[in-house]
Amino acid sequence: MTTNYLTSQNGAPIADDQNSLSAGERGPLLLQDWHLIEKLAHFNRERIPERIVHAKGTGVYGTFTLTKDLSDYTIADHFNGEGKQTETFVRFSTVGGEMGSADAERDPRGFGLRFYTKRGNHDIVGNNTPTFFLRDGIKFPDFIHTQKRNPMTNLKDPQAMWDFWSLNPEAMHQVTILMSDRGIPANYRQMHGYGSHTFSFWNAKGERFWVKFHFKSQQGVVNLTNEQADKLKGIDPDSSQRDMVAAIQDANFPRWTVNVQIMPEADANTYHINPFDLTKVWPHGDYPLIEIGVLELNRLPQNYFAEVEQVALAPSNLVPGVGASPDKMLQARLFAYADAQRYRIGANYNQLPVNCPHATQANHHQRGGAMAGTQCPFSGSQTGGDASANYGPNSTQSALVEPTQFAEPALRLDGEADRYSRYDQDDYTQAGNLYRIFSEDEKARLAATISGSLSQASMDVQERMLAHFFKADEDYGQRIKQGLGL
Known part of the structure; x- marks a missing residue:
């Protein structure tokens, strides 16, 4: 019979894990008790900084099944080939609360989706609302400050929240959503999700299309009243987490119908609504929903911290065939999200199993930083090419090649560089x-x-x-x- 010995992190057997090394039975402890030091030092570092927003969340693995081929619009592998299945990970969350906050707060819900595609990870980091409070990312830190705690009292601050909204009428659409019945979803299964931003598709002909993603819950939509939410927060602060865990364990796998709205690139120049304004929706009468697939969640993570806390979703995780747009909020998030993960987890956060590509290999010239050398269990080395070459191009036999066939078509830009005020837009x-x-x-x-x-x-x-x-x-x-x- 094989005995599993208790060891330290370096694999050394530990003969006594219950008693510290001391100078005599009653004496003080000795600094040379390296096992005690290791345990305490690791314990002090068991928590990474919580996310500034979306701190508390629930993560689940699943599959996306494509039911409509989109090769006319995009070369993205996971959107080509009817019937194709792609592994996914979804993280649901509240936005303003801390890690210990209640799930039933009146708050938008994060709906962050990762596709582990054959050409890299594609993330759609959205919400349960199709719009947002702002259209320009330069205001985002100020807005979030109003949603957090007052710096003097450390209490939530209605004065700051409403003062900010009163001075930013672009928030009116999202404020109406948040304060309506839609503001408190009963759980994560019974709510819709949205990519919210405008993204781009491009096809093999080099044609570009603007696109919005919609995820319609097949469980229906259920919301809570203020009274129901207040009661639930007291009974079970983790109500949405518990609901999702129970559903997966009971094989009651939640599903969402995946839809897109597609706008030809040229339409953006003449459409009566700025299609890149995150405070607006595209009316379905102009750009109807096109059903393209089904998202099913069916597997719980094995380690909440390693997978849900350290999943590093970012809208900058794009793949050939899917790109960004001139959406100013999206443009800001392309930097901010990945940078937040570098701060929280470290420069090589994408080498963690939940973050590394599962269906392809990441090949690049980045070598140093925290966790350098960590290998993705799904695709092996995260560096590729000659391990001694941390630059490119290089003349080694295994030099990495740039696949020019995946280049995004050129986007025409017009106008003078300026800080344009957007308050002349229709916010009402x-x-x-x-x-x-x-x-x-x-x-x-x-x-x-x-x-x-x-x-x-x-x-x-x-x-x-x-x-x-x-x-x-x-x-x-x-x-x-x-x-x-x-």
Whole structure:
């Protein structure tokens, strides 16, 4: 019978893991007790910095099955060949709360999806909402500061939140979504997901298309009222995590129908809505949903920290056939997300099993940094080529070749470099349209939720916000005004 010995991290057998090395039975401990030092030092480092946003989340593996070939639009491998299956990983999350926060908070939900494709990892890092509060990433740090804790009191700050929104009317559409019944999903299975941003496809002919991703829950959509959420937060702060774990363990695998909206590149120049504005949706009457596949989640991670905490989703993880767009929020996130992972985990975070390519090999000239030399268990070496060559081009026999056939077609850019104000855009019509499709009960709950929160802000902030609500819809503004008792 084989005995599994307890060892230290370097593999040395440990004869006593229960008692520290001391100078006599009652004496002080000795610095030479390297096993004690190792245990305490590792314990001190067991937590990496939590994500500034999306700190608490749930991760699940699954598969994407393509039901409609998209080769007319993109050369992306996972979108070519009807019936093709691609391994996936999805991380759901709340946005503003810390690691210990409750799952049932009123908050957008992160919906981050990774495809482990044969040409690299493709990440779509979106939310459960098709829009966002901002259209320019330069405002993002300020916005998140208003969602976090007051630097003096360390308490959540309704004054800061509403003050910021009152001075940024572009947030009106997303504020209406957040404060409506859609603001508290009952769990992660029963909510839709969206890529939110505008991305690009390009095909073998070099034609470019603009695209938006939609993930429609086959479980239906279920939301919580304020009262239900308050009760659930007290009963089970981990309600969404527990719900997902139970579903997977019971083989009740959740599914989403995957859809895209596709816009020919030239349409962007004349369309009446800026198609790269994250505060707007593309009306389905103009660009209908095209069903392309099914996302199924069916396997739990084996180690939450190693896989869910250290998964490094980033919208900059793009593959041939899928690209970015002039969406200013997306442009900022292309840098910010990957940089956040370098800060949290280290320069070689993509060598961790959950992050490295599962269906191909990563070949590059990067060598140094934390965790250098770590090998991906799915594809072997993460460097490729001659291990001594950390530069390119080089003349070694195993020199890496640039596959020019995957080059993205040129994107024409026009205009003068400037810091353009976007406040001349229509920030109210889509918010008003959304309000008008709500039922009377939904409108009443929306007004009560906003009034209850906005009443905690100063009078000047309340008045500025009221002006925005009235511009979106007269009845919308009147209900909030009445709710505030003004």
